[in-house]
Every structure is written in structure tokens, then in C-alpha cells.
Amino acid sequence: MATEVENNVPAATETKEIKEDAPADNKAEEACKPEAAGDAPVAAKEPAPPKVLVHKSNFEKDVVYLYQFSRTPLLPSLSPYCLKVETWLRLAGLKYENVDHKMKFRSKKGQLPFVEMNGEEIADSQIIIKELTQKFNNDLDAALSAEQRNIAHATISMIENHLVWVVMWWRTKFPDQVLKGYKVNLQHALGTRIPNGILNFFFKFAFGRKWFQGAKKVKAQGMGVHSAEEINEFGQGDLKVLSDMLADKPFFFGDEPTNVSIIGFTRFNY
Numbered sequence: 001m002a003t004e005v006e007n008n009v010p011a012a013t014e015t016k017e018i019k020e021d022a023p024a025d026n027k028a029e030e031a032c033k034p035e036a037a038g039d040a041p042v043a044a045k046e047p048a049p050p051k052v053l054v055h056k057s058n059f060e061k062d063v064v065y066l067y068q069f070s071r072t073p074l075l076p077s078l079s080p081y082c083l084k085v086e087t088w089l090r091l092a093g094l095k096y097e098n099v100d101h102k103m104k105f106r107s108k109k110g111q112l113p114f115v116e117m118n119g120e121e122i123a124d125s126q127i128i129i130k131e132l133t134q135k136f137n138n139d140l141d142a143a144l145s146a147e148q149r150n151i152a153h154a155t156i157s158m159i160e161n162h163l164v165w166v167v168m169w170w171r172t173k174f175p176d177q178v179l180k181g182y183k184v185n186l187q188h189a190l191g192t193r194i195p196n197g198i199l200n201f202f203f204k205f206a207f208g209r210k211w212f213q214g215a216k217k218v219k220a221q222g223m224g225v226h227s228a229e230e231i232n233e234f235g236q237g238d239l240k241v242l243s244d245m246l247a248d249k250p251f252f253f254g255d256e257p258t259n260v261s262i263i264g265f266t267r268f269n270y
């Protein structure tokens with residue numbers, strides 16, 4: 001969906017459609033077909049190649065294929081978790097490609113983002129970053145002291161387990177503002193010719209139900225039981241912590257970005 005983004009993504013990261021891929025399962029079935037009668041004896045048979053379980057079967061070695069939500073003219077991704085992975089990939093300097101799947105796929109865990117690399121899926125932004133950091137020995141936190149790592153850990157937990165629910169509450173409470181504020185172009189995002197007016201109407205209707213589930217989740221988590229004023233205060237408290245930590249430095253721990261900088265950056269976008 002890179003074409004929707006005006007200036008903020010380098011050409012090398014343009015989203016590629018995966019139409020050229022044959023369904024992975026068909027290929028695997030093909031590879032596992034029993035041999036015809038009269039072929040070599042069983043002992044001489046080559047072992048069947050491992051079943052291909054990824055969408056991108058014609059992958060390039062060590063290229064990371066990123067599956068995320070579509071871009072909007074305003075946001076590089078509709079999800080901060082997806083933007084986190086893409087920002088990390090850019091900072092880590094890894095070769096990656098956004099796969100244009102029109103928001104159709106989800107990971108085996110049922111969410112976005114996920115990546116595929118060398119024929120394997122890795123799901124969940126935190127696990128993706130951890131595994132790729134290990135594989136490419138490219139730790140953005142390498143220069144941090146033990147104490148800074150602890151502060152980073154606590155800060156990330158605050159952002160992803162507390163502040164996130166303040167934002168989720170806002171999204172569930174004001175879905176129309178989300179649609180307008182994020183400038184979602186559904187026609188482009190879903191790859192359809194249906195006019196946006198109609199799509200937006202159905203989107204709001206359908207999302208109303210989904211958001212309703214979201215509101216239930218926000219309540220079940222605990223954030224949703226509070227008043228709007230209280231929730232706003234929780235959010236402001238978290239933002240003040242981040243603002244004080246950042247102070248007048250370019251990044252949280254000095255001149256170089258680390259993992260917590262990425263997570264802070266991606267949350268400030270929403």
C-alpha cells in the first residue's frame with residue numbers, strides 16, 4: 001500500500017502483491033504426491049520436502065516479508081504494532097518487503113503484524129523483533145546499561161499494557177473520529193471499486209459491531225469501567241512520563257534510537 005503514502009516510505013519498501021504465488025498448500029500437495037507404480041523401490045525414495053506453510057512461496061533468502069494493515073494518506077499503518085515492526089526493520093537496516101494482501105491475511109495467532117522469512121512465519125511484533133535481533137545480531141539496545149534496559153522494559157510495558165487501553169477506549173468510543181482522523185481510504189485499502197461513500201457506510205455499521213466487542217474488551221480489561229475524565233487523566237499521566245523521560249534529548253537514551261524510541265514513536269502517531 002506504499003502508493004497511498006505520499007512521502008514517508010522509501011521506494012525500496014513498496015508493497016508487493018502476492019498474486020504471483022500459487023497457494024502454498026497446493027504446492028505442498030503436489031510435492032507430496034505418491035510416485036507411480038514401477039518407480040524406484042521405497043528405500044531409494046527422496047524424503048518429501050517440508051510442507052510449505054507460508055503465503056509467499058517464491059521468497060528470497062533472508063528477505064523479511066511483512067504483513068500488516070493498509071496505509072492511509074496520513075498513517076504508514078493502521079496499527080501501531082505493525083508500524084513498530086516496519087520502523088524497526090528500517091532502523092535495523094534489514095531487507096524487507098511489504099506484502100499487499102489487502103488486509104486479508106492474519107497470522108496463525110489471528111493477528112497482524114506477522115512476517116515470513118525463509119519460508120517460516122513469525123507472529124507478534126515483540127517476538128518478531130526479538131527473533132530477528134538474534135538472527136541478524138543487530139540489537140538496537142546493545143549500548144544500553146542494565147539499568148537503562150530495566151527502564152526501557154518498564155516503559156514499554158506502560159505503553160503497551162496501559163496507554164494502549166486509553167487509546168483503545170478512545171477508538172471504541174469515537175469510531176467515526178477514527179475513520180475521519182486516520183483518513184482511511186477503504187476503496188484503496190480493500191482493493192475494490194465500490195465507491196468510498198458506500199464502503200464508509202457499511203464500514204461504520206460493521207465496525208460498530210466490532211468496536212462494540214472492542215468496548216467490551218476495554219471494560220473487561222478494566223480501563224473501560226472508568227469515567228472519560230479519569231481515562232483521559234490516565235493517558236495524560238503516561239504521556240507526561242514519556243515527555244519527562246525524553247526531556248530535550250533527541251531520543252529516550254540520548255542521541256541514538258533504541259527499541260523504546262520506536263515504540264514511543266509509533267504510539268505518538270495515533
Ligand SMILES: N[C@@H](CCC(=O)N[C@@H](CS)C(=O)NCC(=O)O)C(=O)O
Binds near residue numbers: 106
Ligand atoms: N501483541 C500483538 C498485538 C497485535 C494486535 O493487537 N493486532 C491487532 C490490530 S492492532 C489485530 O491484528 N487484531 C485482529 C484484527 O484486527 O483482525 C503484537 O505485538 O503484534
